[in-house]
Amino acid sequence: MTRLLERSGLGEETCLPPAHHYIPPYRNMEASRAEVELVIFSAIDDLLAKTSIRVDAIDILIVNCSLFAPIPSFTDMIINRYKMRKDIRNVHLSGMGCSAGLISVGLARNFLQVAPRGAHALVVSTETITPNYYVGKERAMLLPNCLFRIGGAAVLLSTSRAQARFRLARVVRTLTGAHDSAYRCVFQEEDGEGHRGINLSKDLMTVAGDALKANITAIGPLVLPASEQLLFAVSFIARRVLNNRRLKPYLPDFRTAFEHFCIHAGGRAVIDELQRSLGLSDQDVEASRMALHRFGNTSSSSVWYELAYIEAKGRMRKGDRVWMIGFGSGFKCNSAAWECIAPPRPAEGPWEESICRYPVDIPEVLKH
Known part of the structure; x- marks a missing residue:
């Protein structure tokens, strides 16, 4: 365990x-619900304060959490806490892995396309x-x-441009779950002693690479300039x-399509490979x-911490384009392309107290 932590890239x-x-850690329902309330209520409170939006102006509520699906659901907990409207459309996504945040964004977009003009969707x-700590001895x-x-993270989407800071340009989802190796590479199961946990296959990086290629193939023609598409086509035909087979395929330069990249912080190996x-x-x-x-691997919310980092560093400009990439069990690779409409104003955020110390050098082996 110590050796894994030293090489994890976490501070x-x-x-x-x-x-x-x-x-040993305790994993009961009370502790699990306490974690849920601490995280999501804090995020929503912060969002409501920053946007000054009334709770009754929210038409759609989508929450994603993969490994904990209590009854009542997360959306019910939020509706009860904030006394939301009786006719609010709400969905709780579970089991979708670390890319579920971008799936939620895509689902919110679909809802908004058929909602009255100016509708608002809250995505959490x-x-x-808490309930998913593994107490066994299997390394994987x-x-x-x-x-x-x-x-x-809590995000507000709307078909109204009022207060909008980003425009959602594209959402592209790819799924490789038809292949057994991809389906089982991130798998919740019990070990030989009956301890439940998430088994990460040794083929994970290979599977992630294949999913990324499929996603690049789908999103490339939608975002790349004509020059890059032409070079890729010439390489493919040649x-x-x-x-x-010795001729290497041309790898498009996605820096011609995006100024910023928010790659799911799934681990050091994931970032290195991408x-x-x-x-x-x-x-x-x-x-x-x-x-x-x-912050560690915060699962589906990690891409929002990364976007907040770019903004806290003052690097976001009007017109800048952002590519969010998420990976999830199944196996999925999902992308979202955004365009900045209005750079951020000074505001509190997750990096407020630590941005002055970053970036930091991260050694291959971190001695705690």
Whole structure:
């Protein structure tokens, strides 16, 4: 466990739920609900304060949390807490993995397209880790204990441009679950001693790479400039005509389509692989590495911590384009493309007290 932590890329300020501060950790319903309320109510309170939107102006509520699905649901908890309207459309997504936040964004977009003009959708992304701490000894199932931490985000989407800061340009979802290796590479199961946990397959990075290729193939023609698409087409035709497998396929430069990248902070290996596969610079993946170091793997909300990092650094400009990439069990690779309409005004956020210390150097092995 110690060796895994030393190589994880996580710093010493990440947060575990109170239930995990005990030996052994306790994982009962009361502690699990307490974590949910701490995270999502704090995020929603902050959102309502920043936007000054009334609760009764919210028409759609979507919450995603993969590993904890209590009765009543998360949406019921929120509706009860904030006394929301009786006719609010609400959905609780579970079991969708770390890319569920972008699935929720896509679902909110679909709802808004058929809602009256000016409707509002509240999207809440989190993962509840209290009931999912693995107490066994299987190395592949211990890794989630080292990576996952408390975190959550609340996002408001609308068809009204009033107060809008970003425009959602594209949402592209790819699923490789028809292949058994992809389906089982992130799998909740019990070990030989009956301890339940998440088993991460040794083929995870290969599966993630294949899913990323499928997603790039789908989103590339939608966002890349004509010059990059032409180079890719010429490379593809040359390989087919010459029938020469040694010719490497042309990798489009996605930096011609996006100024900023928010890659799911699933772990150091995930970020390394995407940086290599997409030909990104260290600065392009800085937000992902720093979010992993400061907050850990916060699952589906990690891309929002990364966006907040870019903004806290003052790097976001009007017209800048952002590519969010998420991976999830199943196996899924989902993308969202955004365009900045209005740069952020000074505001409190998750990086308020620590942004002055970042970026930091992250050694290969961190001695605690």
